[in-house]
Amino acid sequence: NYWNAKLQDDVYAIKAYGYEAGREIEYEYAQKKVKDENGETVSVDDTSKVKSFDGVLIPKEIIEMSYFPEELDTINALTEKSVALGAELDEMREEESGDDGLLKEVLNENGDGIPKANLNKRLKELESKKxxxxxxxxxxxxxxxxxxxxxxxxxxxxxxxxxxxxxxxxxxxxxxxxxxxxxxxxxxxxAVVPEIYKEEYDALLAYQAKMIEKEETDKAIKEAQKALDDKVLAKYEELTVEEIKHLLFDMKWMAKLETDIRNEIAQVLNSLSSKVLLIAKRYEHTLGEIEEKVETSRKAVMLALERMGYKW
Known part of the structure; x- marks a missing residue:
């Protein structure tokens, strides 16, 4: 349950360090190879390269939602745009990757992607024919x-x-x-490429434009996320005890408990609903209706047997 999974750890941390522990942050660093005292190569944290971070008590997602909703909306919108552009690129590649496809010359060895180098090389080749x-x-x-x-x-x-x-x-x-x-x-x-290459050239340019748009969108996501991370880190340091209590009680603990309770109720309701539907289906027809159908079927069978020459 939630107490064993997380809540008791939060309570113990508060008991040991006070609510000020809500300002504490845990970092995940990239790894680097170094030699230990025995000359063996080992992996250690590279503290100059932070991969990610999170609050010890308060998840950074709660800080983002509570204090920086506009920045979060911007990142979400950019992410949706990037996903849509990626899907469009996949569709363009799949439609034009066959034997007669306009993009077949730039596919990778597996035929499931278009490296940027291949694309630029082919465009340069066609442009040289202009x-x-x-x-x-x-x-x-x-x-x-x-x-x-x-x-x-x-x-x-x-x-x-x-x-x-x-x-x-x-x-x-x-x-x-x-x-x-x-x-x-x-x-x-x-100048223009020869007519024989025009369709391919236009398709390559369209794919390149979409690829550049996705690259720019992905770059904007990284920049926006970096700016948001900087704001979140600064906000952790500024949190008052009252803010920490609100974020812990209302935004973390109670929100989690409310979600768990809602899910539990939903499971019970779904189970009851399934049972009710099963019972309703089982008793869909009355006994009289069933007996009437049985009698009709019996008469039909008897008539068929008589036609076949059976007597009793």
């Missing part, structure tokens, strides 16, 4: 610049006026290498 007249002209312009052929660059620009739309000159009118590189990137971004 082409457009402007990109080709800009690439040629970059080559001429590297060769120092500025006159030919000017001639090319006069033949391809769309190149003049890009910011490729310094303030003094000369061509700038950094500006040419930036212009080439813009031209490449506006």
């Amino acid at each position: 082409t457009s007249a402007v990109m080709d002209a800009m690439t040629k312009l970059m080559t001429l610049f590297d060769e120092g052929k500025t006159d030919e660059m000017e001639a090319l620009i006069s033949k391809a006026p769309e190149l003049a739309e890009f910011d490729i000159r310094n303030k003094n009118g000369t061509f700038g290498k950094a500006k040419l590189k930036a212009a080439l990137k813009l031209a490449m971004d506006s």
